[in-house]
Amino acid sequence: MGSREEIASNKQVMAKDYITGNPKAADMYLRNSTISLKLPPEASNAVLVKNLYLSCDPYMRGVKRRDANRLFYSFNPNSEIIGYGVCKVVDSKHPGFKRGDLVWGVTKWEEYSVINMTDSLFKIEHTDVPLSYYTGILGMPGMTAYAGFYEVGAPKKGDYVFISSAFGAVGQLVGQLAKLMGCYVVGSAGSNEKVEILKNKYGFDGAFNYKEEHDFDAVLKKYFLEGIDIYFDNVGGDMLEAALGNMRRRGRIVVAGMISQYDLDEPQGIKNLVNIVYKQVKVEAYTVYDYYDLYPKFLETILPYIREGKITYIEDTDEGLESGPAALERLFTGRNAGKQVIKLAQE
C-alpha cells in the first residue's frame, strides 16, 4: 500500500498457434508488453522474477502440440513460450523465496515473469559455478542424466555403455559420469565436430557420426566386441533396434527419449524385441520428475566434479531474448554446438 508501482517494459516470445512437428522460428513472434515489478497483494505464494537465462530443451517440442500429453504443460495459442530458466527474484509473496534469491525452474520466455507454480523452483545456493549451468548440467538435463544413469541404468565399473545423442545436454553428462565410474563409453552424434569433442574433450572411448553410417548394427559390433551393458537411448527407432541386437545378458536400456519416433506418420516397427527374452534385457523409461528428491545428492556428486575440472560442459549461448526462436529451431536440427542457452541478463 502506498509504494509507487514501478512499471517495466517486458519483451516476450509468443507462440502463434499449436505446432505440429519441431518448433521453427517462424512459429513464434516477439511482443512488447509491460509488467508491474510489484506483485499485487492477492498474489499469494507467487514470485515475480527477472529471467537471466532461458533453456532450449528437446522436450519443448511437445509443449505446443494440440494433443500434448500429460508429461507436458498445457498450452494455448498466442501465449508465451514456457521453459526452464535461471531467474532472480524481484518480489515474492511466497515464504520460501525473498527478493534477490537466485532460482531455477519453469518460467516463461520473457524478461520478467510471475511464477505461480513455485513447486518447480529450486533455490540456487552455489554461485561459484556459472549460473547458466542451472539450465543444463546442474538443472533438469543434469538431473535427467544422473537419475537415468545411476538409478535406472544401475551401472557397474567396467560396464560397456553406449549413448545416442551423446553430445546433447543429457548425453554429454551421462558419458562423463560413465567414464568417471570406469565404464567403456561410446557415443553417437550428428556431426564429425561433435564426434571429435566426445573423443578428445570428454574422453569417450569411441564415437561415431550416425549420419555417415548406414549399418548401425555393424558399427555397434565394431565398437562393442563383447556387447553392450547399458544403452542410454535418446532416439529410439533404428538405433534402438541395432542396440537391442547387441545387448549383453542382463543389459539395461535406459530410455530418456525416442526423438526419431515422435513425428512419424507410421511409426517404425522394431523387429528384434525377442532379444529382450534371449538376453534378459530391461528396457526402462523414466521421467526426471520422479527423481527430484535426489537433487541434493545430485549436487553433492556433480559440484565437486565441476570444481575439480573432472566434468566439463559445453554450452551454446545466444544473447538476447530476440535470439530465442532461432535458437530453439536450431536445437531440433542438431545445429547447436552444446547445451543451447539464451542469455537475457547478467543478474
Place this chain on the structure above:
Amino acid sequence: MGSREEIASNKQVMAKDYITGNPKAADMYLRNSTISLKLPPEASNAVLVKNLYLSCDPYMRGVKRRDANRLFYSFNPNSEIIGYGVCKVVDSKHPGFKRGDLVWGVTKWEEYSVINMTDSLFKIEHTDVPLSYYTGILGMPGMTAYAGFYEVGAPKKGDYVFISSAFGAVGQLVGQLAKLMGCYVVGSAGSNEKVEILKNKYGFDGAFNYKEEHDFDAVLKKYFLEGIDIYFDNVGGDMLEAALGNMRRRGRIVVAGMISQYDLDEPQGIKNLVNIVYKQVKVEAYTVYDYYDLYPKFLETILPYIREGKITYIEDTDEGLESGPAALERLFTGRNAGKQVIKLAQE
C-alpha cells in the same frame, strides 16, 4: 568292490536330430537300453536316480535347435531328451544326496539317469503335497511365476494385471498370486474351456480366448478401462503391442517369454514402443536361474497356500515314458489341459 552289479533295463526317449520349430512326436523315438544301478567308483559327485515324473515345458522347444543359445542345454543328435523331473536317488557319490532322497531338477527322459550336474538338483523336503507338483507349481515354472511377479513386476494391491498364456504352467500361478495380493486380474488363453477355468476356478476378474479376438487393443480397452499396471507377457508380438498401447504410467511389462516370435522367418515389428517413453514403462525379461536363491522363501509362501486350498494347480498327466513324445508335441499346440506331466513311477 565285490557287490554284485545290478543291471536294469532302461527305456529312453531319444531325439533323432536337431529340430527346427516346435518339437513333434515324430522327432523322437524310443530306445531300450540297460543301466547299472550302482555308480562306478570314479563317478565322484554324481547321483543315480529313478525318474518318477518328467515335465514338458515351453523352453524345451529351444533345447534341440542347432543354434541353441546359451540359455539352453547343449544337445547332440541321437541323444536323450533333457528336461526337468522328480526323481528318487538310487545311488549317490555326492555328499549332499543319499539313497532314498527325493529330488527335482534337470534329468533325462529315461527310467534311470546318472546326473552329473547336481547343482541343478533340489532335495524335496515336503511330501504332503503331490510329488508331481515339483515339476510345476513347486518347481521351475512355479519359481518363474514367483520371481517374475514379485521381483520383476513389483506388484501393489489394487494393480491392474494382464497375463497372456494365463492357463500355462507359469500363468496360472501368476494369476492366483495376483488375486491373493488384491489385484484385478485378466488373462488370455487359447480355448473357451481354459477361459472358463480361469474365471470360475482361479477367480480371474476376466479372461478371453485370443483365438476368437481380432482386435486385441479393443479387448484390452474393454477389460482395462484404467489401463494396465503389470503385463505378464508369455507371447510377445501382437499381444505385446496391444498391451503397450494400454499401459498406465510407470507400468511394468514382465517378459517371461515371447512364444509367438520364436519361429517367424521375418519377426514382427512392434510399432508403438514410443509408449515406453510416454508412460515411463519398464519392460524387463528375466530368467528363473537368477532367482533360485529365493527358493526357500518361495516354498514358505506357496506351500501354505496349497495346503489351505487358496491356490490350486491343474495338471495334465500322461502315464508312461512312451507317452512323452506326444505329450511334448501337445504342449506346443496348446492342446494340453494344464501343466503337462509324464508319470513314470509311483516312487
